[in-house]
Amino acid sequence: MCPVKLLPHVARTHRNDCSICVYLIKWLILQEKLMNALLVFLHLVAAVTWMGGMGFILFAMRPAAFATLQAPARPQLILSSLQRFFPLVWISIAAILISGLILMLQVGFAHAPIGWHVMFGIGLVMMAVFAHIFFAPYRRARRAAAAQDWPAVGQSLEKMHPLVVLNFTLGWIAIAAVLFWH
Numbered sequence: 001m002c003p004v005k006l007l008p009h010v011a012r013t014h015r016n017d018c019s020i021c022v023y024l025i026k027w028l029i030l031q032e033k034l035m036n037a038l039l040v041f042l043h044l045v046a047a048v049t050w051m052g053g054m055g056f057i058l059f060a061m062r063p064a065a066f067a068t069l070q071a072p073a074r075p076q077l078i079l080s081s082l083q084r085f086f087p088l089v090w091i092s093i094a095a096i097l098i099s100g101l102i103l104m105l106q107v108g109f110a111h112a113p114i115g116w117h118v119m120f121g122i123g124l125v126m127m128a129v130f131a132h133i134f135f136a137p138y139r140r141a142r143r144a145a146a147a148q149d150w151p152a153v154g155q156s157l158e159k160m161h162p163l164v165v166l167n168f169t170l171g172w173i174a175i176a177a178v179l180f181w182h
């Protein structure tokens, strides 16, 4: 019901095309559009940060470290880069999950396009894979680094590599799903 009609002294004379109503409704629609745009923006910033970081590690930093450095400098460089990047990934995961869920709930899970469901499912798998990387090989690498055991650090870093390739691939599948699968 039009909010202006709630005022008893206005209700009797109120016309459906009154300018206050039209203005109010336009304002509410604008607010909703702006909110949605901000949520999609946050979602994209977080996705680009995570995906871009993985791309940089896989295609630039790791090959460059292997081409130019030997142990212990090589595992030291890779590990200290990850120490700086992983907090950003946790923040990105929180932002992706919160913004994505709000966007999905606005439409309702039952009415959301199939591509959104696929993105949600793949996103959850990616988050689980990252949690595994963080709490298993990465934690072992940090412990080995504290003990100056560089071969062990290198081994743990190598265990992370296929998991990062997996997450990078899944990320692109999720993006393709939301864009092409309606």
Ligand code: HEM
Pocket: 040, 043, 044, 047, 051, 096, 097, 099, 100, 101, 103, 104, 116, 119, 120, 121, 122, 123, 124, 126, 170, 171, 172, 174, 175, 178, 179
């Ligand atoms: C895990 C939970 C996730 C949920 C619930 C979710 C949900 C959504 C929803 C509802 C949209 C549509 C927004 C709209 O068009 O209004 C969307 C778009 C998008 N998502 Fe996700 N998402 C998730 C994970 C991810 C991940 C992991 C990535 C990146 C790897 C990602 C990248 C994107 C991109 C790039 C778009 C924009 C597509 C477009 O331009 O329409 N999302 N997501």
